[in-house]
Amino acid sequence: QVQLVESGGGLVQAGGSLRLSCAASGRTFRSYVMGWFRQAPGKEREFVAAISWTGSTYYADSVKGRITISRDNAKKTVYLQMNSLKPEDTAVYYCAAGVTVRPSWSPLDFESWGQGTQVTVSS
Numbered sequence: 001q002v003q004l005v006e007s008g009g010g011l012v013q014a015g016g017s018l019r020l021s022c023a024a025s026g027r028t029f030r031s032y033v034m035g036w037f038r039q040a041p042g043k044e045r046e047f048v049a050a051i052s053w054t055g056s057t058y059y060a061d062s063v064k065g066r067i068t069i070s071r072d073n074a075k076k077t078v079y080l081q082m083n084s085l086k087p088e089d090t091a092v093y094y095c096a097a098g099v100t101v102r103p104s105w106s107p108l109d110f111e112s113w114g115q116g117t118q119v120t121v122s123s
Helices: none
Strands: 003-007 010-013 018-025 033-039 046-051 057-059 067-072 077-082 091-098 117-122
Touching (some): 003 091, 018 117, 057 067
């Protein structure tokens, strides 16, 4: 497993941008599929985006065109650039790592999780 630490959350007005970072420790970062999930109060954790070890990216329909996931394997870091933020993007955002991840993007396929970072978008 890898240990994950998120940063970059905060309060932003609607239409603004934030960049989340997730720093990983461990020697096998390159082999992991990295994902971002979010959980709003009273709601289930939902998939936001994922990136494979080759750099292929996948997005939830609700964020396509506004959010970009990227990774720097040398720095063992994955990023989530969020633009044109909406109040409905307000949630705790979690970074996750998995080895064998099915395209259903179930949280159950991710073995390691960060502690989460709060993103609040005001209207």
